[in-house]
Amino acid sequence: MIRTENLCKSYGHHSQYEVRAIHDINVNIAKNCFVVFRGPSGSGKTTLLNIIGTLDRPTAGKVFLYDKEITSFSDIAFARLRREKIGFIFQNFHLIPRLTSWENVAYPLIPLGISLKERFERAQFFLEKMGLGDRLSHTPEELSGGQQQRVAIARAMINDPEIIIADEPTSNIDEETSAHILQYFEELKIRGVTILVATHSAIFEKIADTVYKMKNGRIE
Amino acid sequence: MHKHLNLLFLATENLLRHRTKTVVVCLCIIAILTPFITAIAISEGIRSQSLNSVNAGADLYLTSDEFGRNAAISLKYLDEIKKIFGVTKIVPRIVGRGFLQNKLTVIVGIHKEDIPEPVTCISGRVFENTNEVIVGHELAKYFHLNIGDQFSMRCQQRKVFTVVGIFSADSGIWGASMIFMPFNDAGDLFGKENVATDIQIYSLPGHNSEIATDLYDIFQNEAYRLQDKQMIELYVKKGFMLKEGVFSALYIVAIALGVPAILVTSGFGLSERKKEVGIMKATGWQTLEVLELISFEQLLISLLGATIAIVLAILWVRGFRGAFIAQFFIAEITMLPNFALPARFLPLPCFISFFFAFLLTMVGSIYSSWRASTVSPVVSLQS
Numbered sequence: 029m030i031r032t033e034n035l036c037k038s039y040g041h042h043s044q045y046e047v048r049a050i051h052d053i054n055v056n057i058a059k060n061c062f063v064v065f066r067g068p069s070g071s072g073k074t075t076l077l078n079i080i081g082t083l084d085r086p087t088a089g090k091v092f093l094y095d096k097e098i099t100s101f102s103d104i105a106f107a108r109l110r111r112e113k114i115g116f117i118f119q120n121f122h123l124i125p126r127l128t129s130w131e132n133v134a135y136p137l138i139p140l141g142i143s144l145k146e147r148f149e150r151a152q153f154f155l156e157k158m159g160l161g162d163r164l165s166h167t168p169e170e171l172s173g174g175q176q177q178r179v180a181i182a183r184a185m186i187n188d189p190e191i192i193i194a195d196e197p198t199s200n201i202d203e204e205t206s207a208h209i210l211q212y213f214e215e216l217k218i219r220g221v222t223i224l225v226a227t228h229s230a231i232f233e234k235i236a237d238t239v240y241k242m243k244n245g246r247i248e
Numbered sequence: 249m250h251k252h253l254n255l256l257f258l259a260t261e262n263l264l265r266h267r268t269k270t271v272v273v274c275l276c277i278i279a280i281l282t283p284f285i286t287a288i289a290i291s292e293g294i295r296s297q298s299l300n301s302v303n304a305g306a307d308l309y310l311t312s313d314e315f316g317r318n319a320a321i322s323l324k325y326l327d328e329i330k331k332i333f334g335v336t337k338i339v340p341r342i343v344g345r346g347f348l349q350n351k352l353t354v355i356v357g358i359h360k361e362d363i364p365e366p367v368t369c370i371s372g373r374v375f376e377n378t379n380e381v382i383v384g385h386e387l388a389k390y391f392h393l394n395i396g397d398q399f400s401m402r403c404q405q406r407k408v409f410t411v412v413g414i415f416s417a418d419s420g421i422w423g424a425s426m427i428f429m430p431f432n433d434a435g436d437l438f439g440k441e442n443v444a445t446d447i448q449i450y451s452l453p454g455h456n457s458e459i460a461t462d463l464y465d466i467f468q469n470e471a472y473r474l475q476d477k478q479m480i481e482l483y484v485k486k487g488f489m490l491k492e493g494v495f496s497a498l499y500i501v502a503i504a505l506g507v508p509a510i511l512v513t514s515g516f517g518l519s520e521r522k523k524e525v526g527i528m529k530a531t532g533w534q535t536l537e538v539l540e541l542i543s544f545e546q547l548l549i550s551l552l553g554a555t556i557a558i559v560l561a562i563l564w565v566r567g568f569r570g571a572f573i574a575q576f577f578i579a580e581i582t583m584l585p586n587f588a589l590p591a592r593f594l595p596l597p598c599f600i601s602f603f604f605a606f607l608l609t610m611v612g613s614i615y616s617s618w619r620a621s622t623v624s625p626v627v628s629l630q631s
């Protein structure tokens with residue numbers, strides 16, 4: 029389903045300070061797979077996931093999605109892919125401040141022309157699933173880290189994506205919520221979602237189908 | 249359609265959410281637009297009033313010509329002019345200026361039967377005898393003049409007048425500080441005999457050119473000037489363009505100071521929202537949708553700012569009688585003109601103001617928002 033071919037990304041290209049964040053990454057991820065990229069910080073996990081998730085473009089190499097080469101797609105096509113197929117979960121949640129939980133979760137639905145009522149109902153559904161039925165009208169500032177991450181997961185799920193990309197989803201939160209998230213990911217896998225997780229800890233390994241060990245921008 | 253409505257609602261919410269910025273931008277817009285709208289409204293009002301009075305007035309204006317300017321005209325041909333075919337009425341007038349104590353007033357010497365129609369006595373009667381005058385109501389109020397009071401005035405001669413009537417005129421400003429007196433008294437006051445500052449000629453429609461030919465025969469070698477309604481109208485319009493020009497020049501200075509403020513404030517805060525844009529892009533928003541949202545925000549804020557500016561301009565004109573601005577358009581008025589200003593709020597200037605505000609806020613925000621929404625989401629997310 030997702031395949032990369034000699035994927036490279038350098039920062040400060042052509043300068044003496046060039047940093048090769050990743051090089052020659054070749055992965056092949058089947059549909060409905062649970063893949064973990066494990067490595068120390070600075071090993072290129074975020075860079076790789078961002079490129080696979082169309083948030084960034086590689087310096088060289090190709091990404092294939094359903095056997096289609098997407099690296100050459102336009103920004104517009106990228107945005108459409110993100111809207112229709114991909115849900116993101118970030119290490120530091122990336123919620124919009126001063127918006128309530130449900131508004132944050134329903135934010136991606138606004139440009140789809142979905143009515144306020146339906147947006148609320150869908151956000152409520154996913155937030156209840158994440159155990160936040162009583163925090164619908166709280167803003168991120170009023171929530172703990174673990175709660176914020178669960179809001180972010182609800183947001184990632186709102187468009188019913190085929191792929192979930194989670195970049196260190198449990199690094200900034202407590203163990204109890206981590207366990208909850210783990211359990212939820214298993215549930216998603218049962219429902220056919222393909223999941224890519226970057227992490228530096230071992231907690232996802234027991235449910236992972238594939239673990240890629242990363243070091244210095246390479247897969248070992 | 250739903251999509252655009254959603255974006256419009258979200259734009260409204262965003263303005264409320266970023267309240268401080270909204271208020272600051274709004275204040276800038278208001279500060280720039282209010283004087284502009286006020287000035288245009290006053291100028292338009294006075295212009296239309298002047299044109300109305302020109303329209304209601306005589307068909308031809310006869311003066312003599314000295315150095316290419318209008319000059320007083322002798323009355324010796326009065327009877328001959330009256331006899332020209334097509335002339336229905338002639339009105340010799342003396343229009344001059346003189347100080348009544350410290351206040352400059354317009355003095356009109358005119359025969360009793362020629363007093364223009366819009367001038368009506370609100371108390372007392374029209375003058376009958378020599379040295380009787382009627383004064384405009386504002387002037388009467390200013391000097392606490394009542395019927396029967398006497399005052400003296402000095403121009404070329406000192407004369408003592410008795411107030412027999414107080415009048416108001418439809419065209420507010422022009423009548424407000426005028427004094428009407430018998431033609432001969434005005435002649436005495438200014439020390440001129442047998443001349444008028446102009447002779448107004450009322451004519452049958454379509455006879456103006458024949459009248460002009462006859463006048464040419466009458467005046468022979470004497471330099472005279474004949475001006476028709478259209479020319480007077482043109483003068484009025486030109487005069488206003490000049491005054492508007494003076495105002496614009498001053499105003500441009502103000503704008504030069506205010507515009508950067510709008511540009512900065514409407515762009516400011518967008519960098520703070522860069523991360524928000526990054527989140528939007530990461531969750532599937534298209535660049536165009538982000539830009540549409542931001543444009544809606546600028547549209548709404550301009551609409552809000554312009555509306556408040558228009559309301560304030562109306563208050564300025566009605567409540568504060570155009571203080572500080574009216575004097576650009578009306579000579580010799582004090583800061584707070586004490587009469588109703590003839591202001592006209594036309595839709596076009598209001599629309600232009602709104603458009604101007606929109607343009608400014610868009611210019612201020614479009615670059616930063618375009619930047620924020622076109623760079624790859626990773627970059628905006630990192631900020």
Ligand SMILES: Nc1ncnc2c1ncn2[C@@H]1O[C@H](COP(=O)(O)OP(=O)(O)O)[C@@H](O)[C@H]1O
Nearest residue numbers: 039047048049068069070071072073074075076
């Ligand atoms: N915007 C950037 N500019 C320059 N170097 C970067 C940038 N982002 C990441 N890097 C570098 O790329 C390497 C990989 O980073 P990253 O993908 O964030 O690793 P990880 O997520 O595994 O911690 C690091 O050495 C980091 O310093």
Ligand SMILES: [Mg+2]
Nearest residue numbers: 073074195196
């Ligand atoms: Mg990382």
